[in-house]
Amino acid sequence: MVFSKTCEYAIRAVIYVAQKSEDGAKVGIKEIAAGIDSPVHFIAKILQDLSKREIVQSTKGPNGGFYIDKDSRKKSLADIVTAIDGDRIFTGCGLGLKNCSESKPCPLHSEFKIIRDKIKLTLHSATIGDFNASLNAGLSFIKER
């Protein structure tokens, strides 16, 4: 809808890992891919990226895998989105004009401002750790089937 496909996978993967590693466990890449219905190698790349940016943590070798530490759990969904898609969604013009601004607005500027601000608020308010309970209770889902 508003994110790149890569970013959609990223958010789902992070939420999944947050839930599965709530108790300190580590989650392997295959389990993650299966858990969110994504191509294994593709989500591996994405998590590599998020790992570099310290949004998720990982360890190699036996019993290794991905997890999310206490600090990272407090990060917002906006941090994931910014890491993957940049700030396009938070600052971009609805009609794609690079120099669209309050002082030189596109015809839809003020309407889109409302939409952007709502997206901003939503993604900044929600933390990575916020979804565990609802997922555990089976009240929400991050997998197709």
Added chain:
Amino acid sequence: MVFSKTCEYAIRAVIYVAQKSEDGAKVGIKEIAAGIDSPVHFIAKILQDLSKREIVQSTKGPNGGFYIDKDSRKKSLADIVTAIDGDRIFTGCGLGLKNCSESKPCPLHSEFKIIRDKIKLTLHSATIGDFNASLNAGLSFIKER
């Protein structure tokens, strides 16, 4: 921000043609491309498409060009978006889940519903003809430079 680049061009082109053909004049493809800062051949393709879908009108030959008739002026921006990008933006899940729904929601379902509904309202409320005055008055812009 939320549309494909093709769709951004489409909206800008339609708004431009609506303004320029307000008095019944026809607008050539080169003028349109220059008027909205888009690649000539690319916007030509897009307008061809919009013409087939009767969102814009055109005539060939000398003094030909694109214009927008009285009926089409009443159409909404949502009609343009649907023609180019489909209904993805109006109905799609924020996390890309195909079977996300009220009864099997993604963790962000209700938040995204608010965003989608605002986008829907914005695009359905605005008609193609709505922007002439503001553009004529120099209060808004659809061109970079």
Added chain:
DNA sequence: CTTGTAAAAGATAAAAAACTCTTTTATTTA
């Protein structure tokens, strides 16, 4: 009815995004 004009149509090309495969590095454990 011929010539010039302008959009329509079709075919390609380039760039970006999405996805895959192979090799390397780090870590654990026997």
Added chain:
DNA sequence: TAAATAAAAGAGTTTTTTATCTTTTACAAG
């Protein structure tokens, strides 16, 4: 310290999106 494991890194490939170029068709005016 060797073997097994799992992520990191790197090097493709495929698909989709964006953009370009050429030919055809329609129309108007002389």
